[in-house]
């Protein structure tokens with residue numbers, strides 16, 4: 001069923017507020033989920049609301065954020081999220097990185113003791129909108145074995161890089177370092193469909209197309225084999241290790257509802273104007289984009305896309321025509337609404 005973004009936003013805000021989250025923080029958490037659903041990244045959309053609420057109710061995610069700056073130098077800061085909602089902590093970290101980059105040309109804000117922050121794109125785009133380049137990363141609970149290993153040690157750590165362009169939208173790479181995000185496997189399971197080969201293995205390390213087998217003790221595989229694993233390791237180092245937070249096997253799954261998670265992020269922002277005129281950069285990045293768009297195409301291929309372009313297109317159309325919510329997710333959301341005495345999502 002399709003819903004207008006504003007309808008979904010009101011519903012999500014009501015649920016979060018009923019769970020005790022202050023209005024302005026509910027807005028921030030909701031915004032990342034609606035943006036994910038609108039961009040076609042349902043794995044990080046409203047399907048995450050029930051687990052966020054459960055973690056808030058258990059006190060693993062603070063109802064009301066408490067965020068402190070533990071260390072601060074000119075272009076850097078270390079933030080302690082004290083287990084506040086990841087979206088609220090990451091937004092504060094990105095806002096701080098943008099301000100520092102404006103003053104010092106480049107900034108890096110490291111975050112510890114946060115929670116799942118949703119889609120990395122959300123934060124990277126905040127900087128691109130201000131004519132800056134952003135690199136955003138986070139660690140997450142282990143899902144992937146080392147190359148040749150049979151035990152998960154690293155998360156499918158998300159990495160986003162956004163840069164402004166004179167083209168219609170910023171150029172935006174936003175990816176999990178697994179072949180696909182775990183949420184896509186959860187989404188497939190909820191929808192009752194199989195997954196393509198190469199997304200994951202069962203608990204013995206054997207390839208599988210059954211999403212339940214991956215979720216039931218199996219492994220998600222890194223993108224690009226050892227290179228993707230290496231990138232995930234460096235993201236872990238730049239987040240959990242550099243922030244002094246938890247990393248690798250110290251982090252329990254978000255779906256283990258018996259313990260807190262301590263998640264780390266890193267926001268790096270570069271002020272383009274310290275290198276060249278922002279307008280010149282916009283023109284040059286748009287030229288780069290045109291080289292890609294106008295490249296010769298393989299047989300049967302109708303269009304070539306820039307990183308982020310497909311999601312921007314989906315988002316534009318869904319913001320106008322409505323955002324689909326699958327039956328499984330709708331049922332779960334309405335069960336959650338009933339448990340909190342909130343009006344169900346309906347047409």
Ligand SMILES: NC(=O)c1ccc[n+]([C@@H]2O[C@H](COP(=O)([O-])OP(=O)(O)OC[C@H]3O[C@@H](n4cnc5c(N)ncnc54)[C@H](O)[C@@H]3O)[C@@H](O)[C@H]2O)c1
Pocket residue numbers: 041043044116117118119120121138139140156157158159160172173174175176177178179180181182184304305306307308309310311
């Ligand atoms: N918070 C977390 O712990 C966490 C963990 C993992 C992933 N995530 C999020 O999950 C989301 C999904 O990640 P994913 O790796 O499954 O995304 P994906 O595989 O759908 O896309 C990855 C990137 O490839 C680009 N792309 C895809 N098809 C393309 C094409 N045909 N031509 C050009 N570019 C193309 C996309 O624009 C995107 O930038 C991301 O938003 C990520 O931030 C979050």
